[in-house]
Amino acid sequence: MSKARILIVDDEVSIRDALTRVLEYEDYAVHAAGTGQEALDLLAERRFELALFDIKMPGMDGLELLERARRAHRDLVCIMVSGHGTVQTAVEATKLGAFDFLEKPPDRDRLLLTIRNGLQHAVLSSESANAQRRLGRSLEIVGDSAVLRRALRQVEKVAPTNATVLITGENGTGKELVAHAVHRGSPRAAARFVQINCAAIPEELIESELFGHEKGAFTGATSRREGKFEVADGGTLLLDEIGDMSATVQAKVLRVLEEGRFERVGGSKPIEVDVRILAATNKDLRKAVDAGEFREDLFFRLNVVPIEVPPLRDRREDIPPLVEHFLALYCEREDAPPVEIGPEVLELLAAHDWPGNVRELRNTLERMVILCDDARLGPDDVPFAPRSGAAPVSGGEPAYLAASTFREFQEASERDFLRRALAGNGWNVQQTAKALEMQRSNLYKKIEKYQLNREDS
Numbered sequence: 283m284s285k286a287r288i289l290i291v292d293d294e295v296s297i298r299d300a301l302t303r304v305l306e307y308e309d310y311a312v313h314a315a316g317t318g319q320e321a322l323d324l325l326a327e328r329r330f331e332l333a334l335f336d337i338k339m340p341g342m343d344g345l346e347l348l349e350r351a352r353r354a355h356r357d358l359v360c361i362m363v364s365g366h367g368t369v370q371t372a373v374e375a376t377k378l379g380a381f382d383f384l385e386k387p388p389d390r391d392r393l394l395l396t397i398r399n400g401l402q403h404a405v406l407s408s409e410s411a412n413a414q415r416r417l418g419r420s421l422e423i424v425g426d427s428a429v430l431r432r433a434l435r436q437v438e439k440v441a442p443t444n445a446t447v448l449i450t451g452e453n454g455t456g457k458e459l460v461a462h463a464v465h466r467g468s469p470r471a472a473a474r475f476v477q478i479n480c481a482a483i484p485e486e487l488i489e490s491e492l493f494g495h496e497k498g499a500f501t502g503a504t505s506r507r508e509g510k511f512e513v514a515d516g517g518t519l520l521l522d523e524i525g526d527m528s529a530t531v532q533a534k535v536l537r538v539l540e541e542g543r544f545e546r547v548g549g550s551k552p553i554e555v556d557v558r559i560l561a562a563t564n565k566d567l568r569k570a571v572d573a574g575e576f577r578e579d580l581f582f583r584l585n586v587v588p589i590e591v592p593p594l595r596d597r598r599e600d601i602p603p604l605v606e607h608f609l610a611l612y613c614e615r616e617d618a619p620p621v622e623i624g625p626e627v628l629e630l631l632a633a634h635d636w637p638g639n640v641r642e643l644r645n646t647l648e649r650m651v652i653l654c655d656d657a658r659l660g661p662d663d664v665p666f667a668p669r670s671g672a673a674p675v676s677g678g679e680p681a682y683l684a685a686s687t688f689r690e691f692q693e694a695s696e697r698d699f700l701r702r703a704l705a706g707n708g709w710n711v712q713q714t715a716k717a718l719e720m721q722r723s724n725l726y727k728k729i730e731k732y733q734l735n736r737e738d739s
Contacts, residue, residue, distance in 0.1 A: 285309060285310055285311040286401050287313070287329065288305055288312050288330065288331070288397070289315065289324060289330045289332070289333040289334070290312060290315070290334045291314070291315045291316075291317075291318065291321040291333065291334065291335050291336060291344070292316070292334075292336040292339070293316050293317065293336065294336075297336070297386070297387070298316065299314075300387075301334065301388075302314055304390060304394075308394060313330070317341055318339060318341060318342030318343070318344075318350075319342060321333070321347055325351055325354065325358070326354075330358060331358075331359065331401055332358070332360075332404065333351065333359070334363055335347055335351075335360055335361070335363065336363050336364065336386075337362055337364035337371060338364060344363075344375075345371075345374060345375060348362065348378050348379065348380055352378060352379040357407060359381045359401065359404045360380050361380065361382050361383070361384060362380045362383045362384070363384045363385075363386050363388060364384075365385065371383075381399075381400045381403060382400065421459055421462045422459075423459050423460070424600065424603050424604050424607045425597055425599075425603060425604065426600065426603070427592075427596075427597035427598075429592040430592060430597050430600060433590065433591055434463075436587070437460060437467065438467065440589070441463070441464045441468050442468060443468075444468075444558055445586045446539065446559045446583065446584055447461075447464055448561050448567070448584045448586075448588045448589070449461060449560065449562040449563075449589050449590075450563055450564070450566075451562075451564065451591030451593070452564055452593050452639055453638065453641070453706065453713075453717045454594075454639035454640055454706055454707075455591040455592065455593055455594070457562040457591050458477070458522065460591055461475075461477070461518075461560045461562060462475065464518070464560060465517075465558075470516065470517050470518055473516045473517030473518070474513065474516070474517035474518070475514075475517060475518050476513050476520070477520035477521075477522055478491060478492065478510050478520070480521055480522060480523045480524050480526050480527045481522075481526035488527070488528065488531050489534065490503075490507070490547050491509060492510050492511060492531065492535070493509040493511060493547060494508045494546040494547065495509075495546050495549075496546050498548065499546070499549070500548065506546070511538060511544060511557055512553065512555060515556060515557060516556055517558070518557070518559075519559055519560070520560045520562060521559065521560070521561045521562070523562065523564070524561040524563050524567075525563040525564070525567055526565075529577065532577045533580075536577065536579060536580045536583060539580075539583050539584075540583070542555060559584070564717065567581050593639055594636040594639040594643065598632050599632075601628070602628050602632065604640065604643060605623060605631060605643070605647060608644045609623065609647060612648055612651055618651075619657055620657070621651055621657055621659060622657060622659070624659065624660060626660075626661050627659050627661060630666075630667050631643070634666060637699070637703050637705075637706045638702070638703070638705060638707055642702075642706035642707075645705075646665060649665070650663045650665070665705075696728070696732075697732040700732065700734060701732075701734055703718055704734060711726065711729070
């Protein structure tokens with residue numbers, strides 16, 4: 283592990299030498315400068331994790347040096363040292379980005395503790411910046427197809443407003459990414475983005491999750507708790523899978539949308555909030571309204587600006603850039619060397635229907651990289667690619683089209699359909715059953731009948 287590099291800037295030689303001896307004894311890599319300009323030259327030549335700046339120096343003083351150094355090196359931790367410190371000077375240094383302020387001559391233990399804290403702060407800041415960068419990349423909407431550009435143009439138009447947005451699309455298309463894009467482009471971008479999956483929370487708990495509860499509101503409510511609406515106050519709340527929300531909760535959500543206030547479960551005091559609502563669903567809410575399963579007034583309140591996210595099969599030209607994007611993300615996350623992929627593999631991936639959409643593509647690529655024998659993906663690494671020795675089907679058609687009877691065709695096509703749906707949902711039976719709108723017990727029977735397992739996909 284390399285030594286932390288520290289820059290000492292002081293016009294007094296004795297102070298520079300004393301600080302250098304102390305820090306070198308603690309195994310830091312130390313450089314020293316006698317003027318502000320010398321310090322800037324050193325900062326331009328090499329990277330430092332931390333710097334100690336004297337405030338009173340001829341020519342460029344420590345505060346000017348601090349301002350110029352922080353402007354050029356935002357991640358540099360700067361500690362100010364002065365024998366003439368005042369509260370006003372310390373406040374000014376803090377405003378300019380100083381990490382801490384020490385009086386001269388600094389106490390050795392206090393000096394070393396401050397430096398250790400400063401270096402720890404640098405590590406945490408770097409890790410946070412890297413995490414934010416990875417998060418930002420993972421939230422990118424990749425592609426340049428006409429249907430995707432059309433959806434993104436709608437995002438650009440609606441994001442700066444406070445309008446409610448209803449995001450629709452099949453499972454795995456990227457509805458959550460669209461919601462994040464709307465939030466990032468809004469005046470609320472600096473505030474919280476909160477989301478809740480209405481289908482993943484039991485009906486008896488969804489009200490508490492959304493609106494919070496008072497102590498003693500129900501068995502287990504041992505303390506007051508804020509709900510998602512309160513947590514998202516001033517920001518954005520995504521109600522994911524809103525088509526699965528019960529009629530009772532629908533009525534309460536409608537009230538919040540119309541009045542901007544609600545009561546916690548077990549409470550009577552109105553709580554006012556300023557929240558922008560985004561809703562997402564893979565269901566046709568218009569049909570749900572006609573079937574009496576979803577409130578018509580809530581549908582119209584949510585459907586102010588509808589954005590439909592296209593399925594991957596309708597934007598096949600986006601598959602190559604998506605492949606490149608997901609492979610880069612995976613290698614960065616796992617700190618792995620870059621993975622090469624041949625054009626024949628891209629052709630196979632682009633020709634696939636991807637019933638699980640972008641999510642299925644991402645999961646498939648990750649599995650391919652994990653299971654491949656080298657750093658180059660070939661046709662044999664594609665799970666659904668024809669294997670050598672397999673019975674050929676004329677024209678490259680799906681295998682079930684080679685069935686000799688209609689019953690064989692039905693069973694083969696059903697097996698293939700279920701296999702793809704399960705793969706697209708990460709082999710989560712409950713999630714797949716919900717997506718296919720079939721009973722989970724029925725899906726289990728089909729899995730057993732066709733002997734489906736992960737190795738088939």
